Amino acid sequence: KAGVTQTPRYLIKTRGQQVTLSCSPISGHRSVSWYQQTPGQGLQFLFEYFSETQRNKGNFPGRFSGRQFSNSRSEMNVSTLELGDSALYLCASSLGGARDTEAFFGQGTRLTVV
Amino acid sequence: GIQVEQSPPDLILQEGANSTLRCNFSDSVNNLQWFHQNPWGQLINLFYIPSGTKQNGRLSATTVATERYSLLYISSSQTTDSGVYFCAVGLYSGGGADGLTFGKGTHLIIQP
Numbered sequence: 294k295a296g297v298t299q300t301p302r303y304l305i306k307t308r309g310q311q312v313t314l315s316c317s318p319i320s321g322h323r324s325v326s327w328y329q330q331t332p333g334q335g336l337q338f339l340f341e342y343f344s345e346t347q348r349n350k351g352n353f354p355g356r357f358s359g360r361q362f363s364n365s366r367s368e369m370n371v372s373t374l375e376l377g378d379s380a381l382y383l384c385a386s387s388l389g390g391a392r393d394t395e396a397f398f399g400q401g402t403r404l405t406v407v
Numbered sequence: 408g409i410q411v412e413q414s415p416p417d418l419i420l421q422e423g424a425n426s427t428l429r430c431n432f433s434d435s436v437n438n439l440q441w442f443h444q445n446p447w448g449q450l451i452n453l454f455y456i457p458s459g460t461k462q463n464g465r466l467s468a469t470t471v472a473t474e475r476y477s478l479l480y481i482s483s484s485q486t487t488d489s490g491v492y493f494c495a496v497g498l499y500s501g502g503g504a505d506g507l508t509f510g511k512g513t514h515l516i517i518q519p
Contacts, residue, residue: 326506330448336493338506349505381448391506392497393437398450 295320297386297399305405311372314402318365318386325367326391327359330381330401339382341391342367348390374406409434409498413510420484421518428479428513430494438497438507439470441479443490450493453479484517491515 298317306312318325327339338351342361359369371378381403385396410433420426432439441453454461454468456477461468465485470477481488491514495507 328506328509335511336495336509338508341506351506383448383450385507390497391438395438395440395452395455396495396507397452398442400447400449403448 297384297397299382299384299399299402301402302400303403303405305407306374308374308376308406310374311370312374312404314369314371314382314384314404316367316369316384316386316399318367318384319397322386322388322397323365324387324389324391324394325361325365326385326387326396327367327369328383328385329353330383331379336383339369343390371404376406378404379406380404409436409496409508411494411496411508411510413492413494413513415513416511417514417516419516419518422484422486424484424517426481426484426515428481428492428494428515430477430479430496430510432475432477432494432496434475434498435472436496436498438495439477440495440507441468441477442493442495443488444493444512445490453492481515486517486519489515489517 324343326341340350341348361367381401383401387394387396412431439457442450458472467480491512495509
């Protein structure tokens with residue numbers, strides 16, 4: 294059974310640009326959550342999508358957005374990139390909600406903003 | 408929001424030693440998972456254990472939900488056990504779904 298696939302694995306962008314990250318969940322999983330990991334803040338919840346609807350969002354500015362398609366694949370977009378957006382972005386797939394069913398993570402996308 | 412504290416923050420052991428990692432959380436939870444983050448950043452699932460005890464080879468975990476803590480035991484440590492171990496919890500408040508809240512992790516180094 295295929296795991297969670299994130300693309301691309303690495304990205305280098307310039308301040309002010311925008312970026313789109315992709316996450317394909319485990320087949321049959323309807324929930325996709327996104328997390329940001331930085332050395333200073335650790336792992337922080339960005340948002341969760343379930344059946345194409347955003348369920349909740351963490352404490353991040355509106356520059357961070359996402360969507361989920363009918364096949365459960367999800368994309369995350371960050372506009373007007375700032376140096377502080379440099380981080381490892383992880384996506385998690387779960388059968389039900391991320392808070393109460395087991396979550397499985399992809400390999401992550403490492404974003405560097407210069 | 409819910410608070411998750413992991414201890415110790417750093418642990419250095421010799422190969423073959425046993426270790427216990429602790430996770431304290433501030434509220435009742437519906438989901439508790441232990442992860443090992445590999446050198447490439449991926450979070451590897453170790454246990455899904457909102458309550459009770461589970462074992463998988465040299466690793467075992469216990470969650471005492473009523474006392475709001477979980478323990479991860481690693482026996483006969485190997486150098487490949489090195490890395491960061493995270494505890495993450497989920498709390499369903501009934502108002503909608505939310506994500507996992509992570510502790511800051513325990514950085515484990517196993518020396519040969």
